[in-house]
Amino acid sequence: MTTPVSRSPQPGAAAAPGEPGLDCSFDDELVAAWKRVARGYTHVTQLLTEQVERETGLPAACFFALVGLLRGGDQGVPLSALARQVAFSSGGFTKVADRLEQGGLIERRPSACDRRVTNAALTPAGREQAERAFAVYSAGLRELVLQRLTINELRVLADHMSRLSGDTVPGN
Amino acid sequence: MTTPVSRSPQPGAAAAPGEPGLDCSFDDELVAAWKRVARGYTHVTQLLTEQVERETGLPAACFFALVGLLRGGDQGVPLSALARQVAFSSGGFTKVADRLEQGGLIERRPSACDRRVTNAALTPAGREQAERAFAVYSAGLRELVLQRLTINELRVLADHMSRLSGDTVPGN
């Protein structure tokens, strides 16, 4: 994920906030606005993942996989479903699962009903770790966003951003 | 860039296994809201980079590097500055520059004033490619966000998101 930042000594490109296209083209305002979105997003994402990894040793992919399992049922979640949740390829997620299993955080269990699928389920250690990590994540989120935005501002922010998802259903 | 850590008042907050959407805890609303932000952001980012790559052959890193050069002066931009712009390590960006140079899109020029630095400068082909790609990017942005958000909604969105950056100056 890249963060385009223009620091240009050149006139005409500097975006004065609240100044609609005077000497900028419309595209430039659009791009500048999105750049601000990107900067904010990557900033908190970066700090968040650093914080989680520093305090729990879990890289982002593992963390999100564990969280997915935390919400999943007791008999586990198919690897393919988890892979989709973290937006990984099937093959890529197999290796994440390998690491998690090797670390004793998850177990692979062949699905009862469909012998193609193997479920991942949290071990007790995995559940504990997942809960710890989730607490760190929540705390970090609170600190990083709720210190700068009111809860209502966050609500409208999330509402606007979610409209960019292409989903018709805002649900999840 | 230090990240202070505050303890969450309640380390539990474990979701009840089973029913989603029964969010009683405050953390859950916070996390859900941020998830919506993430979904929206990654959705447009993904589509945007796909679109740029499909129509110009430029992967994201190369694209943003070229754009940085587009805004830079005529004598080029130090590799280290470009690396910071795209949030790459120094070593990582050296290889991006290698590819761009190999593709004939940029030139390496030793800086006149400081013999440690080498500048990257657009070749004519590189400038053309960069402009094309930027046009694709702008068009994609317009299509992906301005079709779902009014320009004023985007402005407040960018304003809110930029407050998460940690910058004191909202400008850039």
Place this chain on the structure above:
DNA sequence: AAAGATTGAGCGGTCAATCTTA
């Protein structure tokens, strides 16, 4: 056929070490 999981190849990034210049 089609879908889930796994494997190996390849690529693109980080990291640490090194060289040069300031």
Place this chain on the structure above:
DNA sequence: TAAGATTGACCGCTCAATCTTT
């Protein structure tokens, strides 16, 4: 000492091929 650029070792992901099951 410190900063910029480069290099090589390493790592984690994607992709395509393969196997099994539906």
